[in-house]
Amino acid sequence: MEYRRLGKWGLKLSALSFGSWVTFQNQVDGKLAEQCLAAAYDAGVNFFDNAEAYANGESERIMGGALRNLGWPRDSWCVSSKVFFGCKADPKPTQKGLSRKHILEACHQALARLQVDYLDLYFCHRPDPETPIEETVRSMHDLVRQGKVLYWGTSEWTAQEITAAHAVARSEHLTPPSMEQPQYNLFVRARVEQEYAPLYRDYGMGATIWSPLASGVLTGKYNDGIPADSRLNLPGYEWLRERHQSEEGRRRIWVVQKFSAIARELGMNTGQLAIAWCLKNPNVTSVILGASRVQQLRENLGALAYLPRLTPAVMARIETAAG
Ligand code: NDP
Helix, strand or coil: CCEEECCCCCCEEECEEEECCCCECCCECHHHHHHHHHHHHHCCCCEEECCCCHHHHHHHHHHHHHHHHHCCCHHHCEEEEEECCCCCCCCCHHHCCCCHHHHHHHHHHHHHHHCCCCEEEEEECCCCCCCCHHHHHHHHHHHHHCCCEEEEEECCCCHHHHHHHHHHHHHHCCCCCCEECCECECCECHHHHHHCHHHHHHHCCEEEEECCCHHHHHHCCCCCCCCCCCHHHCCCCHHHHHHHCCHHHHHHHHHHHHHHHHHHHHCCCHHHHHHHHHHCCCCCCEEEECCCCHHHHHHHHHHHHHHHHCCHHHHHHHHHHHC
16 A cells, blocks of 8 residues: 655555445445455555445444444544535534534534544535634634544635635634545546645645546446446436436546556556546545445555556546547
């Protein structure tokens, strides 16, 4: 495993990490979660990603139970949660957003579900236009001061919103955000590659990136239709399937077909090439993998070994294929 600093900060996260969105509770029960976490940890993964909203809190409960059963030293792994959406299908006004009340309550609830004394990383899952940035930054700062959170960050905030958070932190002597969690894959690049460039440079922010396989599309498994046992067929994810069946979705399959040909030539599978491509970006701290089976996870963890095969010439070919 390779370990990368969280931006300019001292925390070293595994370049490949493991998250539980969609999978835990819907596809992965406690026993399988334990097997997946063990496969990841044995390969050197030290960061497990979660959120209050995943399966309405059940994902954190499953991960917490599995981590407790596995019994690894707490100082050898990191776990995250995220606050914003709430952990109920229909949250009340005080049960969502980035108000001081919800940030503090959500943290306490995540600690209980994950069965830990502190969160290593705590993300504001989306920006909240109805809460002043001062209130959010101060609430996160207080959790850091209380030792309940080690590093706080944002997820899918604009560079402008993150810059505002840094400005408040600087003027009020509060803890600034250390990391962002954006989507990053061959299809979604602008924010990570362009919009956030000043954030890495000026604030030393780290990036833990999500959906490296665009929900599995970049494995090539959807090239000939939608397999019955896949994410795009899950109840509740019709929006993903509809996106896939749109004009843009069809364009993506055409790109994946070209991408698969390059992967074959390089002697790896399509998903491994997609993950290795994310790792080539030096501003990426950790690529968060998702998997509904242990075998998928093992395959994806194998991507790291292929990194040297992504030479400048190969990267240029991928660029052309991506259009
Ligand atoms: P991916 O884009 O890598 O998609 C993972 C899914 O692709 C798997 O669950 C599986 O779905 C399929 N897959 C993975 N590997 C293989 C393989 N080798 N062969 C075939 N199919 C495969 O990542 P996610 O979208 O799951 O995102 C990763 C993590 O990022 C999440 O778990 C979460 O922690 C985080 N995240 C954060 C967000 C945020 O807003 N901050 C938003 C979304 C995710 P299946 O088997 O069901 O087809």
